[in-house]
Amino acid sequence: MRVAGILLVEDDPSVRTALELALTRQGHSVTSYATGEEALDHIRARRPEIAILDVMLPGIDGIEVCRRVRKLDQLPVILLTARGDDLDIVVGLEAGADDYVVKPVEPRVLDARIRAILRRAESAASDRITFGDLVIDRGALKVTLAGKEIHLTPTELRLLLELVRHPGQVLNRRYLLRAVWDHTHIADSRLVDACVQRIRAKIEPKPAEPVFIHTVRGFGYRFSPP
Amino acid sequence: MIPLPTGLRARLVITFTLVAVTASMLVATIGFELAKTALVTRTERTSMDLVVRELGGVDFPVGRPRPGEAAPTSRELNRLAQTMSAPGRSVVVEYGDLVSVTGPMNLRDVPNELYGRAKQSVVTQRRVIRGELWLIVGTEVYRATNGVPEATGLRAFVFFPMRADVGQLDTLRARLFQGGIAIVLIALVVALFSARQVLLPVRRLSAAAQALGEGRLDTRLPVHGHDELAGLTARFNDAAAALELSVSELRSLEAMSRRFVADVSHELRTPLTAMTAVTDVLSEEADRLPEAPAEAVRLVLREIERLRELVEHLIEISRFDAGTATLNLEPVNVADAIDDCLGTRGWNEQVKVNASQGLTANLDPRRFDVIVANLVGNALKHGGPPVVVSARSTENGLEIRVRDHGKGIPREALPHVFDRFFKAGAGRARSQGSGLGLAIARANVHLHGGTISVRAQEPGTLFTVWLPHT
Numbered sequence: 001m002r003v004a005g006i007l008l009v010e011d012d013p014s015v016r017t018a019l020e021l022a023l024t025r026q027g028h029s030v031t032s033y034a035t036g037e038e039a040l041d042h043i044r045a046r047r048p049e050i051a052i053l054d055v056m057l058p059g060i061d062g063i064e065v066c067r068r069v070r071k072l073d074q075l076p077v078i079l080l081t082a083r084g085d086d087l088d089i090v091v092g093l094e095a096g097a098d099d100y101v102v103k104p105v106e107p108r109v110l111d112a113r114i115r116a117i118l119r120r121a122e123s124a125a126s127d128r129i130t131f132g133d134l135v136i137d138r139g140a141l142k143v144t145l146a147g148k149e150i151h152l153t154p155t156e157l158r159l160l161l162e163l164v165r166h167p168g169q170v171l172n173r174r175y176l177l178r179a180v181w182d183h184t185h186i187a188d189s190r191l192v193d194a195c196v197q198r199i200r201a202k203i204e205p206k207p208a209e210p211v212f213i214h215t216v217r218g219f220g221y222r223f224s225p226p
Numbered sequence: 227m228i229p230l231p232t233g234l235r236a237r238l239v240i241t242f243t244l245v246a247v248t249a250s251m252l253v254a255t256i257g258f259e260l261a262k263t264a265l266v267t268r269t270e271r272t273s274m275d276l277v278v279r280e281l282g283g284v285d286f287p288v289g290r291p292r293p294g295e296a297a298p299t300s301r302e303l304n305r306l307a308q309t310m311s312a313p314g315r316s317v318v319v320e321y322g323d324l325v326s327v328t329g330p331m332n333l334r335d336v337p338n339e340l341y342g343r344a345k346q347s348v349v350t351q352r353r354v355i356r357g358e359l360w361l362i363v364g365t366e367v368y369r370a371t372n373g374v375p376e377a378t379g380l381r382a383f384v385f386f387p388m389r390a391d392v393g394q395l396d397t398l399r400a401r402l403f404q405g406g407i408a409i410v411l412i413a414l415v416v417a418l419f420s421a422r423q424v425l426l427p428v429r430r431l432s433a434a435a436q437a438l439g440e441g442r443l444d445t446r447l448p449v450h451g452h453d454e455l456a457g458l459t460a461r462f463n464d465a466a467a468a469l470e471l472s473v474s475e476l477r478s479l480e481a482m483s484r485r486f487v488a489d490v491s492h493e494l495r496t497p498l499t500a501m502t503a504v505t506d507v508l509s510e511e512a513d514r515l516p517e518a519p520a521e522a523v524r525l526v527l528r529e530i531e532r533l534r535e536l537v538e539h540l541i542e543i544s545r546f547d548a549g550t551a552t553l554n555l556e557p558v559n560v561a562d563a564i565d566d567c568l569g570t571r572g573w574n575e576q577v578k579v580n581a582s583q584g585l586t587a588n589l590d591p592r593r594f595d596v597i598v599a600n601l602v603g604n605a606l607k608h609g610g611p612p613v614v615v616s617a618r619s620t621e622n623g624l625e626i627r628v629r630d631h632g633k634g635i636p637r638e639a640l641p642h643v644f645d646r647f648f649k650a651g652a653g654r655a656r657s658q659g660s661g662l663g664l665a666i667a668r669a670n671v672h673l674h675g676g677t678i679s680v681r682a683q684e685p686g687t688l689f690t691v692w693l694p695h696t
Contacts, residue, residue, distance in 0.1 A: 174559070
């Protein structure tokens, strides 16, 4: 069983204790904080592998914490939403969250999500592919644009590699959810949409007029370089 | 709008017209009769005067002959007839065997009754002879003998033509008729106008009442004047204001109670999250506990699960009640979506699916999942195997059918299965389900603009969902 260093931010002490208990039992090592400010102060020192953030926090909320974490590094983030309200989810995904779960969450489900996100992108035997300025090194799991390294979160990298593996082919959201997020659940296709948006923002010269990842309305996405 | 005969306008117009027709007929008839009497009386008087004057001037001897008198000759009679005659007139003079006639009439045209009466005095009679009206004046000449009048046997009958009088009366009748028509027309116009005066406020009131019925509770009407309609309008405004007030009070009470349910559900979520997080720990520990505490732990776990479902459903329902439920449509592969729905809940083995792979529809996938999950969950809990889910495309939408082969729902309970907290049959275990599943399924179907229905089968129950193409 893989042990992950988890940063948990949750203001309610009972929920915090219970989640800590459950995740520790699944074999993870958990550090928890009651506020976003505290968590941000310790994030550098702790170097967790994943952050689980409650959205409703006193002070700065989980979405803002997520936004600030994204600025620092590629730490994967799962949001813990109390409402499952569409607005929260959309805003959270736009802020860079990799996934979200709705309270009350079953420990097994949360564990599955954590493991799916921490699953390393598989290194391919063949190494690097070049699409103009964009170079994807599938051996080293590195992406460079015009010689500059692009920092992708593990989820973003996995999604990009999945698309690149089937060039010119339309992949539907359901397929991508299973391949990248391990969701067998009727999951939210907005996860895919938000992640594609983030990748485009990083690799497309003009994200509004994408040249690498094309949207096929009603079906999904296609990677077809110019 | 074509006014029906029962309409207020038609009734007003008909009444006005009837009154006008009756009144003008009455006036015309009276006027005509008066004019006719006056005319006839005048004609009779002048005719009688003429006859009396002419006969008064008879200068030849008639009656019992006096000494030295010779019986009148027919020449003298003719002369007398000539003096009374005029163009168009006809005169018959009789004296014994002698008869003198001018004009087209003769003695046979004199009515017997008039002939008889003429012995006593000057008499008149109007009579139609050969298609024309005549005034016949008849009399016998009397001669004074020693101061005593004595009948002479000389009788004269003068036929005065009444053509001119009839013509005048015809003209009068025509004028009166025209006047009557004009009065009726004026009455009609006045009727229409006053009907409009009455109907306009009535129509306005009717439109306002309709608006009120359609939920526009702020509908009010301006009050003009002090008549009964103004009073009615004022009452209407009062009623609308009272209604608006009580409806807004009810609404705010309802909104408050809904918000309360939503708030309570949200508050319950936090302790539930904590409890849910440790269910795995508890359930593993339960295996190591003695029988009684293990049973207690399992009961707590079951109830946590039930509470979780109830809270989820309450939150979902309160979102519909608050009107914040939104529809996120996207093209969905129906077979895949059903597959995912069943797979997530571990129902693949228990449920048979009939859906063609190529079937796609524009749906909110999360809501579709909720619909199918609630219907299938209901079938599995309350119905009996096999449970069959079938999906097919119809002309204008998507049809999903969920069929179970259980004992079925009592017929009288069928119309209520979509009601909140309705449990079909008292025998059904209270612990099964939140009682909101089918209500949520229906709300989700309605959000798509679709329909949901239930029908008893032999055996089992069939739920049919139809979602329109969008």
